[in-house]
Amino acid sequence: MSKLRFRIAMSLDGFVAGPSQSVDNPLGIGGMRLHEWVFTLRVWRQMHGMEGGEVNASSAVVEESFANLGATIMGRNMFGGHPGPWDKKNPWRGWWGENPPYHHPVFVLTHHPREPLTLEGGNSFTFVTDGIDSALQQARRAARGKDISLAGGASAAQQFLKAGLVDEMEISIAPILLGSGERLFDGVGDDLHGLELVRTVAAPNVTHLKYARR
């Protein structure tokens, strides 16, 4: 069966976004420091249409995280846009312009119903108002045997982790403190639901910890 896979960058003190998150600054103050290790990578730059960049121990981890994905699930804040109900006349179309980097069906958890959105490059966004189980079911059907990426943010991740629905989790620990902001594991409790540490990758400015069911 297709797996639900979750990858995120976290500070040493447990934050996945800095304080004062907003539509204009979704990572919060200092949150960009979580991702410095990835911006220098050739694989990441290529994905975003840029040349150059380096290859190091993080490269294979990043490549793996994008391989064999057939669908994505994300929280409302990852899709972005206004905090209120969708504006039907001028609906937010996500952060990414007309050709987002997913190239497969994306399911957005939200409380506000909205018609699906189809963009270029195989990207579609379906808005799911009836909870994580429904989102997972729809994503699994859409993924056609491939895996499903849980793209975050923290609140969506917490719901799936707490329900024991995550099959693989890669935490990329950035060697920084953020001091405040959004904590990845807030409210998740003391149970990893059978996820065990299966791989550690040391790379420049980051340590990747992969958890999976054995």
Next chain:
Amino acid sequence: MSKLRFRIAMSLDGFVAGPSQSVDNPLGIGGMRLHEWVFTLRVWRQMHGMEGGEVNASSAVVEESFANLGATIMGRNMFGGHPGPWDKKNPWRGWWGENPPYHHPVFVLTHHPREPLTLEGGNSFTFVTDGIDSALQQARRAARGKDISLAGGASAAQQFLKAGLVDEMEISIAPILLGSGERLFDGVGDDLHGLELVRTVAAPNVTHLKYARR
């Protein structure tokens, strides 16, 4: 100059002790799970007078953490005992009996003045009431050129980290969630004061992240 070195085990969600810490259960509920990787090691068992045990990638990390130490600094709770002022008639002598495992001078941060305590095996405990700078100064003098171990707990560590006085820090991340308890980096802020990730060691049930000034 001798370094101030700090080593501690932390859960993936940032806790160094579980909830409901007490004199009877200083690690709090579930806190023992932070240290499961160390109890199986031959080097740890030998230090505590036990036979057997295994050798793995953690062994060298643990050996290193005990090498070249000339003094130890610890918080009041690490020394243990009653939360109020010292009982002069029947003073608490620490958790460890008459021959503690330090074998060098130990400086205990406290608000309650008390005469120094000398035990067997080169162990002495000096109670410091005038703050972390004084404790560091006294420990440095006692260490005679060797390094100083900052033994915790979290509150003592936070004071030294916040003041930028820690020279080396080894965080041993246990692959578990505690969900609540005492957070290592609470109140430290967003600054590691020049400490950089210099080594990652993957070992069974733990990942050791070493930070130091370059």
